[in-house]
Amino acid sequence: MSVTFNHTIIAAKDREESARFFRELLEVPEAPSWGPFVNVQLSDGVLLQFAEPPVDIQMQHYAFLVDDELFDRAYRRLQDGGVVHWADPQMRRPGEINHEHGGRGVYLKDPAGHAIELITRPYL
Structure with a gap:
């Protein structure tokens, strides 16, 4: 298997x-x-x-590979909802997306504080 x-x-x-x-x-x-x-x-x-x-939550990173259409809709919802987001994992480029690896990507935090990444092209 x-x-x-x-x-x-x-x-x-x-x-x-x-x-x-x-x-x-x-x-x-x-x-x-x-x-x-x-x-x-x-x-x-x-x-x-x-x-x-029952313990303090430690931040984790979760990345999701999505198609271009879902990325567009999700990004529009982030913007419309005023969700803080960044183009980079260091959170130095707020309100932007990136164009890494031939696609697009964005970073944000979920309600528990985990780092979420949406990308349209895999790194490899």
């Missing part, structure tokens, strides 16, 4: 709010949830499981 990525647990201050943020940003439908998790399922079957841990 080949290796594929199946799921990850993402720490959230409010699991419902974080799951809703990702569903709206990535335009994916609600997924069945259970136990301490609120789940978001990506089109390739990968599950993002949001949970509220």
